[in-house]
Amino acid sequence: MNTLSINHLSLTYKNGSQAIKDISLEIGNGMFGLLGPNGAGKSSLMKTIVGLQKPSSGNILFNGNDISKNPDCIKQNLGFLPQDFGVYPKISAYDLLNHIAILKGIKEHSERKDQVFNLLEKVNLSDFRNKEVHTFSGGMKQRFGVAQALLGNPKIIIVDEPTAGLDPEERNRFNSLLNDISKEVIVILSTHLVEDVRNLCSEMAIMDKGQVLRKGKPNDLISELENRIWSKPIDKNEWETYQLSHHIISQQLIERELYITTFSEEQPNGFNSVSPLLEHVYFHTLRQKP
Structure with missing residues (x-):
């Protein structure tokens, strides 16, 4: 069981803007929904969780390790699916995943090959492994994004606005995939879409202006x-x-x-x-x- 403990976390930027205000959360395996409008502080919290910026006060413990003192403890166990997964070069799905696997430190060729094939199968893209990723539909690109996030067997996955622009069928397929993944790892779903949290998350928090306003189980809050x-x-x-x-x-x-x-x-x-x-x-x- 993985645990992420956020304890009285605050972050003030050099210009005096306070992006995070005394946030405390306990997150375990499963899907955790971080819900809030644009500008609520969700992205600032995500960047602090993954060690890209240090908090002004408070701390974050991942499986008992302080991220500020040892950022590698989470970076080595992290998968990230951003809202827009960048610019795709003219390269096949297999070759791009293989390249990302090398960047993630999976050096053994046979291990990389096994992981890439298994992940393409998991996200239902095996038949398209030789197709160039830039030609994929929106839903296929999101599923490819999940595959790259899962390289290296991460213990915590952060997903930022994952279903924006997907049609209903692709959205349902993508949500089912996230649901399956979250049984064994922590998945933090950062979104402003209430429907995604309602469909997927067993725990949630509502953020605005850098603060957590409510937290709990969706059904209890309802x-x-x-x-x-x-x-x-x-x-x-x-x-x-x-x-x-x-x-x-x-x-x-x-x-x-x-x-x-x-x-x-x-x-x-x-x-x-x-x-x-x-x-x-x-x-x-x-x-x-x-």
Whole structure:
């Protein structure tokens, strides 16, 4: 069992901007969702976890080792799938994976060959191993990204906005692959898409402005909102009036009609009860006054 312990972590850049504010998290094997809007501090936290920058205070322990004092302890066990996996040269999937394996320190030829073939099989790209990666579809590129992240048998994998731009079928295939991988290692999924966290993660945290605002199991967080979420259709001209008189957490068009959703301990006049969803947890958390 792998463990990542983040203890009272803070990071202030030289320009005085505080990117991380006293974050503490315990993460074990499985899929952990880090959910937050763009600019919430997710990327700063990811860079600190992988040892690319040192925190101003606090520490991160990976399997008991302090990353600040010994960054190699996580770098040697890390797989990373960025949002955009770079520019692909005109090279086949097999040759590019083999090259990345060399960069990751897998020196023995037969070991590299076995890993590359096994990973191409795992991500369902064996039939395309001689095809140039730059010609792959978006979903195929993401699956190739997973294969390169898994080279060297990492114990922790960080995935940044993985399903952006994928069609529904590719998205489902990709999510199933991530789910299978996370049974034996830590997978941290950094995203602003509530749906990805709801579908994949057994533990999660919501970040904004460098802070962790909520953390826990998605189902537990959803249950806390039972009988507290209400919705009604309104005329768009009524929006400002309702915004002043109710704690509106979201609005959306349904069949061209504007619906507002509010959080309240009691049923507001004219509103109907709604079964809470993880997106209600997310919007309610972000809209709570500090």
